[in-house]
Structures are given as C-alpha cells and as structure tokens.
Amino acid sequence: MAGRVEGKIAFVTGGGSGMGREHALLMAEEGASIIVSDVNEAGGRETVSMINSKGGQGLFINFDVASEAAWQAAVNQAVSTFGRVDILVNNAGILLMKLIQDTTGPELDRMLDVNVKGVFFGCKHILPAMQKAGGGSIINISSIYGVIGASHASAYQASKGAVRILTKSVAVEYAPFNIRCNSIHPGVIRTPMTTDILTTAESTRAILGSTILRRPAEPREVAYPVLFLASSESSYITGAEIMVDGGYTTT
C-alpha cells in the first residue's frame, strides 16, 4: 500500500530531536523523502540514519534557520538533490520562560530570529520551489501560546502569535498557486525543549494548566496532525489552525 505522502519531498526544520524528528520519521514511513535541518549536527544525522535504516530516504543539512543566506543555500541544495520540495514543516523553535520585564533585548532578538524570521525565511525561499512543483503544503508549528495568554513566556508568545498570523498571510497570497499553509498549535508535549519543565509531578501539573486530558502528549501525537496537513487528505484546508493541546484551550 502506498504511503500517505508517497513520493513527496518534505523539508523539516529542527528535525534533529523532539517533535521535528518525529515529524520526519512519520512522513518518511509514509513514503516521503525528508530533508532534515538542524543546528544540532549529531541529532540531525541520527534522524537521517533512523530514516535510512527503515528503508527511507533522508538528507541532513546543518544550518541556522535565522540566517536568510543559509536558508537560500539549503533550499538550493534540496532542489538540486531532489528536484523540488512539496512539503515544508517549519518546526525549529526555541523557548524562553521569562517575564517581559526580565527579557533582555538580545534575548528578544534571538527569539524573533529563530521563531519568526526562521519561519518567514523558510516560507519565502521554499515558495518558489513549490510554485515550480505546481503546489505544496506548508505547516508552521506555532503553539497554544500563540493563541492564549500565559505567564513567563512573553517573548515566546509574541513569536508564536506572529507565526499564527504569518501563516494566514502566506495562505492568502499563495492559494492561487495551489499552495496551502496552516498552523499547528501544540499544547504540552514531552520533548527535549520541555524536559526541564516536566521534571516532577508537581511541575508537570503546573505546566498542564487546564489541559483536560491531564497528561502531556508524546511527539507522535503532533506528528500525525502534521502528516494530515502535509498530505492531500487536507486538500480543502488552508489558512487554518489545528489545536493539538488535549483541550488546554477548550475551557
């Protein structure tokens, strides 16, 4: 049986660990060739070897999503290797848990560089490749923190709010080119990014907040929604937001 993204070329940023790795693995299992990007070389290479060991095809590119020149070179490499790109998962991101008053200018710059400009440049430089391919699907990983208020995450919230609305802008501009663009808003997911804040039952309970399922998710529980949006099964969904938060934002 053919996979759900059989023969597609998918670009996943931050694919060296956590959710990004899981997105890369699941799409590879479903037939896509994966370009894994990360600044974490060891992690990225391991993701690719996991893909290859299961008979899939992967390519690791080490670059910083915050650098536009690096994005341009990475997309050139991807297109010269695979001929086109059909799917982009802008997953790379950083977290900073600080009050607005305690957030320094350089910290804010770093947050916006990675979480906003990284996504912006990713869309900007992949879009021509998708136009050439006759269409595509972009999935931007925002957060529930891009939707509701939270404490001690002001810079992260600003960045994820930007990703939420930037997604709609791309959806509007590129619908005529058969390119869809949607955002996913994970709640509390068990990843390396959240390891430090999910250490004890008490801290987990605090971070879970109003999550009605009362548990953090495993990365694969976000990878399936990514696969759904990446595949043609979501052909009539664009400019939309999918909350994957165990009901955190429901109440």
Place this chain on the structure above:
Amino acid sequence: MAGRVEGKIAFVTGGGSGMGREHSLLLAEQGATIVVSDVNEAGGRQTVADINSKGGQGLFIKFDVAKEAEWKSAVDQAMSTFGRVDILVNNAGILIMKNTQDTTGEELDRMLDINVKGVFFGCKHILPAMQKAGGGSIVNISSIAGIIGMKGAAAYQAAKGAVRILTKSVAVEYAPFNIRANSIHPGVIRTPMTQDFLVNEKGERAFLGTTLLRRPAEPREVSYPVLFLASSESSYITGAEIVVDGGYTTM
C-alpha cells in the same frame, strides 16, 4: 495493512447522502463497521449496500435525530448488534436560507430540533455506550456559519454556533472517560444540501465568498478530516475546531 479505524464501530447520522454518505464509506474503507442513520430510507439503504459491496459491514437505522426516544432505541439497536460504539459523527442537518425577520417560529423550531437537539441527543445517548467501551471519539459537523456572520442564514447560524460550543462542553465533561469531542466546520461543499446554490457559475461565485481556493469542495475532502478526528491519530485533540473551508474564514 489494517485500516486506520480497524474494528471500530462508528455511528453516522445523515448517512444517506452527501457528506454523511462519504464519511460512512471512508470509515468503512478504513476498517470500521458503520451504523448509518437517516430519515431518507432509500439513501440510507443505498449507503449500506455500497459499504457491503466493498466487503464492509453496515447497518441502516431509520430514525429522526430530533426525537430523543428514537435516538435511545437506535443506540439500543446498535449496542445489541455490535456491543459498543466507538465513534459518533453527528452529521445530519438541514439548511434554511432566510433572514432573521423572515424566519417563522416553526422554521426556527425545526432548525433547532434537527441541528441542535439532534446533536445533543446523539451525544447524550451515545456517551454511556462509549463510557462502557472505555472511550470514544465524537465528531460534530458544525459549519463556518457557526463561526462567522453571513447573510440570510440566521437560524442555521444560531444552530451551528450551538453545535460549536456544545462540542466543547462535551469535551470538558467527558475527557476523564477518554472520550474526545471535536467539531468540523465545512465551508462550501458540493452536496445535495447545497446543490440549489451551486447551480451555475454566478451562484457558485456568490456562494464561495472569500474562499481562497476558489472552488467548492467534494464531500471526501471533509471525510478525511472526519476520519482523522475519529481515529487515534488525533489522540491529543479534543474540544478543538477544524475548519475545512478552503480558506473562507482566513481573511
């Protein structure tokens, strides 16, 4: 390869035509046994025949979702036949295109009876069966008319708005029982319910409004999102809304 809802028992209301038929067929293709309900006996029986002809298993139950007593006996029949229900798709609905001032009390009653009480009773009477089964997934079909304002659909809008928030209420109350509830918000879909409005290019253009993809969807483009929410691939999604509107509400 096992289907994505292999061995599950799914109850689909309004399964005799349009989207409901397509949801039934896709869930059956993916391994579920389907209880098809409709007031349209010929259509419902045809859906079951379509399921059976592909090697699936279906049961038609003719009843009016607006009647609580009929829901109760339908669920009893489903339970005595299959032993449990894992998935409920509250899809049955009617459309009335009238301004607030022109809508009669009787028309409003009929709208609320089917589109609101039909969904409410469905949840109410299926929930005990799902609790017995150890969990389940409820997919309520609302509409973009349950989210944004439109002209000439006041009663329909009120009904779909009710479904949108009722879904969250069920999600919150039944999360402890491992039951998820989510709503789907279709935009302009080519079904018997909308065929009168999509008769010509002009009618279609007017109806499409701000749809970015500039076309109505085929029913299957809503069925895949239904399958996604029905399956365990959406295990961390509850109380959420998936907008399937080709970007109608994006701008």
